[in-house]
Amino acid sequence: MKFITILLLILSSxxxxxxxxxxxxxxxxxxxRHNIYQWSDEDFVQIKNRGKIHTQxxxxxxxxxxxxxxxxxxxxxxxxxxPFKKWVQSILHGVSGFDSFNDVLRNLGLHPYPKKTDEGVxxxxxxxxxxxxDLMGLGLIQRNGAEGFTFxxxxxxxxxxxxxxxxxxxxxxxxxxxFFIKAKKLMAVTxxxxxxxxxxxxxxxxxxxxxxQDHLRFVSLKQPIALGxxxxxxxxxxxxxxxxKDAYASYSEWxxxxxxxxxxxxxxPADSKPAVWWNLKYKNRWLSDGSVxxxxxxxxxIIWNEVGRGADLVQLEKxxxxxxxxxxxxxxxxxxxxxPLITDFIPAEKIDLGRAKLGEQIFNTNCAKCHGxxxxxxxxxxxENLPLKxxxxxxxxxxxQSTPVVDVGxxxxxxxxxxxxxxxxDLEISKKNGIVIKAQEGYVPPPLVGIWARxxxxxxxxxxxxxxxxxxSDRRPVAYYSGDALNPTTDFxxxxxxxxLGDKTPKSWQTRxxxxxxxxxxxxNKGHDERIFIKxxxxxxxxxxxxxxxxxxxxx
Numbered sequence: 302m303k304f305i306t307i308l309l310l311i312l313s314s315x316x317x318x319x320x321x322x323x324x325x326x327x328x329x330x331x332x333x334r335h336n337i338y339q340w341s342d343e344d345f346v347q348i349k350n351r352g353k354i355h356t357q358x359x360x361x362x363x364x365x366x367x368x369x370x371x372x373x374x375x376x377x378x379x380x381x382x383x384p385f386k387k388w389v390q391s392i393l394h395g396v397s398g399f400d401s402f403n404d405v406l407r408n409l410g411l412h413p414y415p416k417k418t419d420e421g422v423x424x425x426x427x428x429x430x431x432x433x434x435d436l437m438g439l440g441l442i443q444r445n446g447a448e449g450f451t452f453x454x455x456x457x458x459x460x461x462x463x464x465x466x467x468x469x470x471x472x473x474x475x476x477x478x479x480f481f482i483k484a485k486k487l488m489a490v491t492x493x494x495x496x497x498x499x500x501x502x503x504x505x506x507x508x509x510x511x512x513x514q515d516h517l518r519f520v521s522l523k524q525p526i527a528l529g530x531x532x533x534x535x536x537x538x539x540x541x542x543x544x545x546k547d548a549y550a551s552y553s554e555w556x557x558x559x560x561x562x563x564x565x566x567x568x569x570p571a572d573s574k575p576a577v578w579w580n581l582k583y584k585n586r587w588l589s590d591g592s593v594x595x596x597x598x599x600x601x602x603i604i605w606n607e608v609g610r611g612a613d614l615v616q617l618e619k620x621x622x623x624x625x626x627x628x629x630x631x632x633x634x635x636x637x638x639x640x641p642l643i644t645d646f647i648p649a650e651k652i653d654l655g656r657a658k659l660g661e662q663i664f665n666t667n668c669a670k671c672h673g674x675x676x677x678x679x680x681x682x683x684x685e686n687l688p689l690k691x692x693x694x695x696x697x698x699x700x701x702q703s704t705p706v707v708d709v710g711x712x713x714x715x716x717x718x719x720x721x722x723x724x725x726x727d728l729e730i731s732k733k734n735g736i737v738i739k740a741q742e743g744y745v746p747p748p749l750v751g752i753w754a755r756x757x758x759x760x761x762x763x764x765x766x767x768x769x770x771x772x773x774s775d776r777r778p779v780a781y782y783s784g785d786a787l788n789p790t791t792d793f794x795x796x797x798x799x800x801x802l803g804d805k806t807p808k809s810w811q812t813r814x815x816x817x818x819x820x821x822x823x824x825x826n827k828g829h830d831e832r833i834f835i836k837x838x839x840x841x842x843x844x845x846x847x848x849x850x851x852x853x854x855x856x857x
Contacts, residue, residue: 318629323735325595326585328702333582337636338629345633350426352634356468357414358428359440359453360627361603363620365516365612367449368484369509370441372500374402385499392487403436409476411436411452412459412466422639423465437466447505449513452477454602454631457531457575462754463646463789469578469638471755473783478532481609482522488514516611519543523566526823528814529762529783530572534588536609538566538721570823571718573760578638583673583748586704589760590716591745596736599632604730618730640751642694643855646789649690652852654679657693660853663846667834671707671746673700675857693856700748708743710774710828712761716741753855756799757783763819763826766799767854771847773835774827778802780818784810798851 318338336345376386378401399405414437415425427433438456442449456477460470493514497507521539523532565571573589587593593601600621607617621628644652658679665674676697678684684692719740725731726738744760758764765781781800784807786792794801801807819826834842842850 321597321632323595323597325737326703329583329585329700329704330702331699332697333700335582335637337582337632340633345637348630348633349637350634352630352632353425353468354428355627355631356454356458356634357425357437357440359442359451360624360631361607361617361620362442362444363607363612363616364442364451365607365610366481366484366513366520367442367444367451367509368488368513369502369506370448370450372496372502372506372510373450376500377402377405383499385495389487392490403434406436406439409456409480410472410474411438411456412461412472413437415466415468419465422469422641423467423645425468437468444509445505447503447509449509452480454635457533458578461785461787462641463786463793465641467641467754469635470641470751471575471577473529473574473785475529475531475575478522478525478536481520481536482524485517485520485522488517519611520609523570526570526572526821527762527817529574529757529817531575532570532572533605533609534573534722535566535571535718537605538718538724540609540611541724566718566721569714569718571715571721572823573715574762577640577751577755578635579640579750580748581638582636583698583700583750584704584745586706586745588719589744589747590719590741591704591706591743592716592719592722592738592741594737594739596731596734597628597632599635600628600734601731601736603628604728604736605725608725614728614730621730641754643753644690644693647795649688649693651795652689652693652855654689654692656849657852657856660849660851663842663850664853667841668749668850671705672749673698675699675749677856695750695857698748698750704745706741706743707746709746709833710831711744711759712763712823712825712827714823715760716744749854749857752857753798757781757817758799759826759829761824762817763824765802765817766794766797767851768794768797768847769799769802769826770829771834771842771850772830773840774830777819777826779820779826780816782806782810782812783815783817796848796851798855 318340321334321337340348376383376389377399380386399408414427414433415423417427417432437459438453440451440453442451455468457472457475458470459466459468460472462470488510491510491514493507493511496502496510497504502510519540521536521543523535523539525532576589581587581598587598587601603621604617607614661677675695676699677692678687678694678696679692681696717740719738723738723740725736756766758767758770764770765778769777781802783800784792789795791807792801793799794805818824834840
C-alpha cells in the first residue's frame with residue numbers, strides 16, 4: 302500500500318499529454334483546442350515557448366535546402382570589386398544595393414524580432430534568451446562541419462502590425478518563393494569550386510553548396526501572380542512530380558514511389574495568402590479550402606516543406622520519428638496562438654459600443670450560420686462597470702464542431718489546384734500518419750477571430766477592405782495598391798477596415814509591385830455576395846447596417 306501511495310504521488314507530480322485526435326470529422330469543442338495536448342498549466346507555458354522558438358528557427362536538420370551561411374554573408378557584405386559578386390548580381394538581375402545580409406532578408410519580407418518589452422500576443426521567447434540581430438525567420442543549422450541557413454515558419458507567418466511584429470499572423474508581403482526561384486537560377490550555373498575560391502568557403506561549406514544543388518534538381522518552382530500571395534502548395538505538387546524513378550536513380554529505391562502526375566498547376570495559378578495560426582484551434586479541416594481532412598497539420602506542413610525543398614524523404618521520415626517532441630512543441634505553439642486586438646492600436650473610444658451591438662445582431666442574422674458565434678463581454682451581467690476596452694472583448698468563440706466548406710462563388714483556381722496534391726496520399730509517410738487530402742468544391746468560411754487585422758480579404762487578397770467585401774462584387778475595386786501597416790492613421794482606413802483607396806492611398810505605395818489587378822487569372826474578386834447580403838438581386842444591408850457590422854467585426 303505504501304509503495305502504491307508513493308507511486309501515485311510520483312505520477313501526480315508529472316503531467317501527461319493527451320494525444321490529439323487528428324482523424325477526419327472529429328468534433329471540435331466550444332472555444333476550440335487552445336491546449337491541444339492538454340498539458341498541465343506549468344508545462345503548457347514551457348512547451349509553448351519551446352515551440353515558438355522552433356517557429357523562429359527551423360528545427361528540421363535534414364532539410365533539403367541549406368546553402369552555406371558565412372560565404373553568402375561575405376559575398377554580400379565584403380569587397381564590391383569581387384568579380385564573382387558582380388557576376389552573381391548580373392545573374393540575379395539587380396540584386397545590388399544591399400549592404401548587409403539583413404538587407405537581403407528584409408527585402409524577402411522578414412521582420413524584426415519583437416522587443417523584449419512586448420507583452421501578450423506580441424511577445425516571443427528569444428533563442429538562447431538573447432535578442433538576435435538577424436530578422437525573425439532566418440535559421441542556422443550545423444551540418445557536417447559547416448553552417449547553413451534556411452527559413453522557418455515565421456518567414457511567412459509573421460507580420461508587421463503598426464510597428465509590432467506579430468508571430469502567427471499572415472505575412473502581407475512574403476517573398477520566400479522569389480528567394481527559391483533566384484537561388485535555383487544561380488545555383489544551376491555556379492561551380493562549387495569557383496564559389497569556394499571567391500568567397501573563402503571551406504571544403505565543408507563547398508560540399509554544403511553541392512548538396513543544395515543536388516536537391517534543387519527535384520524542386521519545381523512557380524512565381525506568385527502578385528506580391529502578397531504564396532505558391533508553396535504549387536511548389537510541393539510540382540516538385541513531387543519530379544521524383545521519378547529515373548531522376549532518383551542515384552538515391553534509394555524509395556523514390557520509385559513517385560510517378561509523374563498530370564497537374565493543373567502546370568498551366569494555372571493556385572496562389573493564396575499564408576494563413577493565420579490562431580484559427581487552427583477551431584478547425585478539423587486544414588488550409589483555406591479544407592482539403593486536408595486528417596492528420597496533424599504541423600506534421601503535414603513539414604513534409605510539404607521538405608518535398609518543396611528537394612529533401613530525401615527517407616531521412617525526413619527518420620527525423621520526424623526521432624523528434625516527436627519537437628512536433629508536439631511546434632503544434633502546441635501554433636494552436637495556442639492568439640489574435641491581436643484592435644484596441645491595442647486604436648483607442649477603444651473609436652468603437653461606438655451601441656452601434657457595435659447593433660452590428661452583432663446583423664452578424665448573428667446574416668453571417669453566424671457560416672462563420673460561427675462570438676459571445677461578447679458586453680453581454681455579461683455587470684459589464685457596464687467594466688472599462689470599454691474590456692467590454693469589447695470576445696469571451697467565447699462558438700465555431701462549427703465540424704469545419705464547413707462552402708462555395709460562395711469566389712475565385713476557384715486555388716481549390717482546383719489541390720487536385721494535384723492528392724498524390725501526396727500515396728506517400729508511405731502520409732499513410733502511416735493518417736494524412737488524407739481531397740480537393741473540395743469551395744472554401745472554408747473561416748472563424749473571424751482577429752478579422753480586423755487580416756486585410757486584404759478572401760483567400761487571394763482580392764478585396765482591399767471590409768467595405769469592399771460588403772459591396773456587391775461587380776462594384777468592388779477592380780484594382781488597388783497595397784502597402785505596409787506602419788501608421789494606423791495613414792496606412793489603414795479605420796471606417797472601412799483595411800487598405801485606404803483612391804486619393805487616400807499613400808504615394809509611396811503606388812508602384813508596380815504593389816499594384817493588385819483583380820482581372821488577372823487567379824485574382825478574381827467575385828463571390829461572397831449572392832445569398833449572403835444580396836437576395837433577389839437586391840442588397841439587404843443599408844450603409845448604416847454595413848458600418849455597424851464592421852464595428853462589430855472590429856471587436857472580434
